[in-house]
Amino acid sequence: RVITSTNKFSQFASLDLAAGLNRYLQHETKRLEIIKSSKGYEKELPILKTRLKKLQLLNKQMTARKAELDSLRKKLSDFHPTSALRAVSDFLETWGEKLQNDTVYGFRFAEFLSNDDRSKLPTKSDLLFLCQAVAEIQFVYNLTTSDLYAGKVIGQKGTPLLPKDAYEIAHASRDLSHLEQAAWWFEIALNNTPEAEMKSKNVGNTSYPFADAMAYLGALKYGMDEQQKGLKLLERASDLDPENDRILREYLRHRHGRDVQPLVHSDPGEFKMHWFRLCANASSTPLAPVKWYHVCRYRTSFRVPYKVYREEILSRSPFLSLIHDLVTPQEARRLINVSKDKIGHPAVEGAESHLFNVQGTQLKNNETIAATIADRIADLTGMDTTERKILSSGEPLHVLNYGISGSFQPHQDIYRPYGFSYMMNLSGHRLASVLIYLSNVKAGGATAFPHLNISVTPELGKALLWFNTSPNGEVEKDIVHAGCPVAVGAKWVASKGIWSSGNELRRPCGPKVTSSHLAVDKIAPRIPASP
Numbered sequence: 346r347v348i349t350s351t352n353k354f355s356q357f358a359s360l361d362l363a364a365g366l367n368r369y370l371q372h373e374t375k376r377l378e379i380i381k382s383s384k385g386y387e388k389e390l391p392i393l394k395t396r397l398k399k400l401q402l403l404n405k406q407m408t409a410r411k412a413e414l415d416s417l418r419k420k421l422s423d424f425h426p427t428s429a430l431r432a433v434s435d436f437l438e439t440w441g442e443k444l445q446n447d448t449v450y451g452f453r454f455a456e457f458l459s460n461d462d463r464s465k466l467p468t469k470s471d472l473l474f475l476c477q478a479v480a481e482i483q484f485v486y487n488l489t490t491s492d493l494y495a496g497k498v499i500g501q502k503g504t505p506l507l508p509k510d511a512y513e514i515a516h517a518s519r520d521l522s523h524l525e526q527a528a529w530w531f532e533i534a535l536n537n538t539p540e541a542e543m544k545s546k547n548v549g550n551t552s553y554p555f556a557d558a559m560a561y562l563g564a565l566k567y568g569m570d571e572q573q574k575g576l577k578l579l580e581r582a583s584d585l586d587p588e589n590d591r592i593l594r595e596y597l598r599h600r601h602g603r604d605v606q607p608l609v610h611s612d613p614g615e616f617k618m619h620w621f622r623l624c625a626n627a628s629s630t631p632l633a634p635v636k637w638y639h640v641c642r643y644r645t646s647f648r649v650p651y652k653v654y655r656e657e658i659l660s661r662s663p664f665l666s667l668i669h670d671l672v673t674p675q676e677a678r679r680l681i682n683v684s685k686d687k688i689g690h691p692a693v694e695g696a697e698s699h700l701f702n703v704q705g706t707q708l709k710n711n712e713t714i715a716a717t718i719a720d721r722i723a724d725l726t727g728m729d730t731t732e733r734k735i736l737s738s739g740e741p742l743h744v745l746n747y748g749i750s751g752s753f754q755p756h757q758d759i760y761r762p763y764g765f766s767y768m769m770n771l772s773g774h775r776l777a778s779v780l781i782y783l784s785n786v787k788a789g790g791a792t793a794f795p796h797l798n799i800s801v802t803p804e805l806g807k808a809l810l811w812f813n814t815s816p817n818g819e820v821e822k823d824i825v826h827a828g829c830p831v832a833v834g835a836k837w838v839a840s841k842g843i844w845s846s847g848n849e850l851r852r853p854c855g856p857k858v859t860s861s862h863l864a865v866d867k868i869a870p871r872i873p874a875s876p
């Protein structure tokens with residue numbers, strides 16, 4: 346999928362279709378010349394000539410549409426869901442067939458696009474995925490259908506949609522069991538389709554099956570206690586496409602109230618809805634301004650003789666804090682750049698893949714930049730982050746990349762019950778996690794802590810620090826957290842795990858409050874405990 350990670354997209358952006366075609370054209374021209382001047386190939390000459398003519402035509406089209414391709418790339422690079430949906434849909438309509446289907450022009454495109462390059466092209470499944478993404482983003486962020494149809498996503502303007510997109514999103518919503526939402530999308534598709542067009546039966550590539558849309562809407566309305574409205578729609582649908590057996594049967598079943606299955610609405614459950622609310626609130630509320638309980642840590646070490654870290658304590662128990670400016674924009678860029686080519690490896694080793702739809706990689710400390718970050722975290726937290734073959738104190742840095750609607754389901758960075766099989770080993774528990782934001786996100790993509798009622802908007806350079814076990818060594822159940830779906834833009838994070846091995850006597854807020862270098866109780870006595 347091109348859009349699941351921003352990295353996949355940049356591969357597509359770097360693909361030069363026109364140059365590839367040109368190479369192929371030159372190759373074929375040369376072949377024709379050689380064959381012309383050789384004996385015994387007379388029969389094949391006409392075939393080759395037609396083939397060359399078709400290629401020349403395609404080349405002309407390709408050159409003429411260079412601007413179009415560039416604008417497609419530009420639209421995709423905004424990582425805006427409606428713009429991306431429109432762009433991919435346009436691409437598939439104009440180029441997709443030609444490039445994916447070997448036989449349209451009677452020759453193999455594979456010859457000018459390598460398999461590797463072809464895998465970089467947007468596909469039909471990218472389009473379906475984008476429809477799902479729009480449906481999901483709408484649900485989580487509570488967006489109105491008319492705003493989304495106009496391309497508006499949480500204040501970020503994208504390309505307006507077309508009725509056929511609305512039809513596809515309706516189906517995606519239906520698949521997610523968001524039935525009310527599905528009805529809205531069928532409705533908006535139909536409302537934006539002129540009556541004359543519906544009657545013209547001309548359901549081409551650029552349109553959608555109107556009668557189907559009407560029948561689906563009718564069945565939904567019927568099931569949602571608007572029986573009369575529903576029946577009328579089903580009847581109209583059947584009139585519109587009298588030869589359609591499926592629609593006729595649907596109409597009759599509903600009219601006679603026979604075998605009408607009750608609609609099954611999705612019930613995400615209270616916990617998920619709470620998580621979604623936190624996601625939606627985070628995206629509209631900026632971080633709190635600096636408060637009295639911000640903590641300045643003055644730390645000296647042989648690496649950093651004098652350094653001030655500003656730290657906002659968000660929760661004392663379990664401990665969660667926001668560190669301002671852990672990495673510079675240059676360092677973030679560097680981390681992204683060294684990760685880019687490796688991305689796509691399992692994001693989180695040993696984790697159940699249904700938990701996330703992001704891509705990632707691991708950077709070991711032999712990457713200079715990763716070592717720098719590990720050292721800084723050691724300075725900052727007072728803990729050991731050294732990587733060792735056994736009894737390691739630091740985990741390799743995980744770099745994660747979220748594309749449109751990329752998310753990480755609620756989990757804990759520990760062994761159970763979330764299936765992170767590697768999270769407890771000889772090195773003990775993953776004692777603490779440091780999550781560094783390597784990018785801003787245009788909309789969505791917050792990190793939510795449902796049990797703490799906290800969600801944090803990603804901001805380039807900032808980092809969250811939390812402990813996965815409490816000072817007495819028990820698992821912190823309340824540190825469950827999730828990456829909210831990205832609505833617009835790209836999200837890059839790096840997470841550093843700190844193992845208990847080697848840190849037994851180093852964790853802050855240790856046996857005595859005074860023994861803690863943080864002394865949170867002294868500095869922030871009035872922060873309410875978690876609900």
Ligand SMILES: O=C(O)CCC(=O)C(=O)O
Pocket residue numbers: 743745753758780790791792793826827828829838840
């Ligand atoms: O990206 C986020 O906001 C959360 C990531 C996370 O939980 C993890 O990497 O373990």
Ligand SMILES: [Fe+2]
Pocket residue numbers: 756757758826
């Ligand atoms: Fe996590």
